[in-house]
Amino acid sequence: MYRLSIGVLFVIITTCFCDVDFSDRARNFSIELIHFTQLETNGHVVISPLGIWTLMTGVALGATRDSYKQLIRAFILPRNKDELIEGYKKLTNTVLTSRTKGVSLTSKNYVFLDNDFMVYPQFRHIVQEDFGAIVKVFDFDNPNAAAKKANSYIKKFGSGVVANVLKSEDFAESRMLITNVISFKGLWSSPFNKSETRRQPFYNEDMEKIGEVNMMYQVAPFPFSNYADIKAYILELPYGNDNKYSMLVILPHIHVKLADVYQNFAKVTLKDLQQKLVDDIDIWDLSDVEVQLPRFKISTNVVLNKPLNNMGVFDIFEPDLASFEKVTSEDIFVSAVIHKADIDVTESGTVASGSTIASIQDRTLPPKFTANRPFLYFIIERTTTTVIFGGVYSQPTVY
Template sequence: MKNCDRITATSLLASLLMGVSASDSASSATLPISQSSPIAVIPTQKPRNSERNRQLNLDTRLIEASHRFSFNLFDRIAKKQINKNIFISPLSISLALSMTYNGASGETQSAMSRTLEVQGIAIGEVNNFNRILQESLLNSDNGTEISIANSLWANKDFPLKQSFVDNTKTYYQAKLSNLDFSDVNAATIINDWVKQKTKGKISKIIEETDSSTTIILVNAIYFKSGWRKPFNKSNTKPKPFTLDNGTKIQHPAMSQTEFYPYLDTPEFQAVKLPYRSTRYSMDIFLPKSTSNLTVFQKLLTAKNWQVWSDKFEKREVFIQLPSFKIEYGIDLINTLQNMGMQIAFRSDADFSNLSAERAFINEVKHKTFVDVNEQGTEAAAVTSVGMTRGLNSPDSESAQMIIDRPFFFAISDRQTGTILFMGAIKNPSK
């Protein structure tokens, strides 16, 4: 496959309507006006209880929490979009929500902690984990390019709590800027930043802003890497792919034989395709022909994910994989409400750690792009969260993995266990 650009941009849009109460000058700060929009670039790294994770002081509780959040989120989306291709970036979404979480208090903070699976863990520990993780992810070896960028855009003269500003800068390396959100060009400025950080794959996340918009937080992740062993393009040929309803289509499929980490169970086959930086891989799970993707997805839990990860063994594998390119978008409000964040979307939400003004979330959008071909993978993701004013050793035996029916895949970091992207391909031609 060609060099794969993998891009993830998470744009956390928090548009807070200004309230009428006076701001607390002792606990609030107005961001300095900045004309530039580049954001701090951050990093990625080793599995669960590895020596590297201990050296990084990565909290095992938070690694497991990120897996629970990822699979819970994916499960709820998959149950509602049975016949659609799905592609999300749980890392992008969790970083965006984590920045917002710093502004929550009281019952709203408790609800967000349950959704993020971090209940019982101090917010300072969550922030520190995210800081170390991002720095680690950026320290990739040769052959892989990855960056993580964060920014906070505030409406002119809108007072933010100094502690919120400090946490955003310290733990998320966010670049701070002021904008006049009543200006029609404000959305363009932010969207241009998103386009830049996603290498043009996602050009728009914000439709418009107005005087009621108070802050917009943005997280963008960019990942570029080719396969460790690219597929020979001459081997790519149209092959049958069977859809869930039994319909057979012809679609280009790549193929090659190579030694890969491989797992075969009564329910599925799985293989890890390493990128040039072997710490990253695409993990592909193909339900057995006697099962289907819907049944397999019921097995997708954080606990099973760890159990499976420990059982892969290197084997010679003939793999046939369809090339695919999809663009995906979803409104996450209902999903996050069902995950326990209902109060954050109500007018009585408590975001008092963000500002003296009352506010609640009224928009959460997620857009992604992925292109998998002979050379590698290119992907991007953007998440926006909008807010408005509230009331006050190799095995000699070879294996075959013919991916000719719906399958699940994830792009993960083997060093930290972080899942950057995950998706389900029901129809590679769409």
């Protein structure tokens, strides 16, 4: 029995420097995926829901029977293949096409095949033409050479700054590797002043001090809201010059745990959060907010098998149950879905960041948004509310 290993790498880089109905499918699983992933990482995590969704959509194109049905349900994909492909193209084109000054966003898919592993021509055509993947054949019996060649292609066709995505061990027991590499660089529309950054305490959900952070500070007009339905405060920090990309930072109310906020997302969507911000601007106008946000860096390396199990995806990981009849005549299964991501948040910009503790006063005074306890953050493409990166900040470090 051969194993199909699907490797995933998501890289977020920060430098110093449409309305598309299909987007509902890409964004609606994002919060659930972040929730189950943070359970595997002690609640401190960054992931790319868009990158994972992109990769698993490609996997679904080759799956059949219950393997296909489980992926369709978990990732909210249309059952019709043509509708899936067309919707995928429209959404990714909208999200990834950027003329935003100060923002760079790239995403590329790769399929690496062992030289004696035969895939059906139709599947190869789909991943190349419709999925936009670079397809290359290597000798997996020489894993060191295969990894070197694969990384060379990733660097050549990707952002040019991503290196050593795949390791030799990724090829050792695999027949095929499907990889998505996604990179986001964003400069804040309103950057923080480094001279204002101060070392301050950071607390857990019970307001007990657990460490310190370098807290960035500024006062500027930002969309801000106290959203009672999810028991949290919301702050939106835009990137670039055209409001296409932004970060939503979600801070639970005092004595409200992140788990409770997650539960409230069962009845509230990210679009609802955006609308609440718009409604509050209509009432209060866009006014100054006193923002304190940690400068931080997070790296995540996690196997997503268990989080995907929690979302109802089982069969693709089981040798006796996996069905990939559109890929090959061989018996294959997914050994692991591996997710790697990095996030770097500084005064000039970010890849993903968030944090908050909020105290709101009368609107005649600037409300305070102080990120000194665990919080959620989402980097989104605003017209589709697609989550490009998201995560949880809960373990403070002085960065």
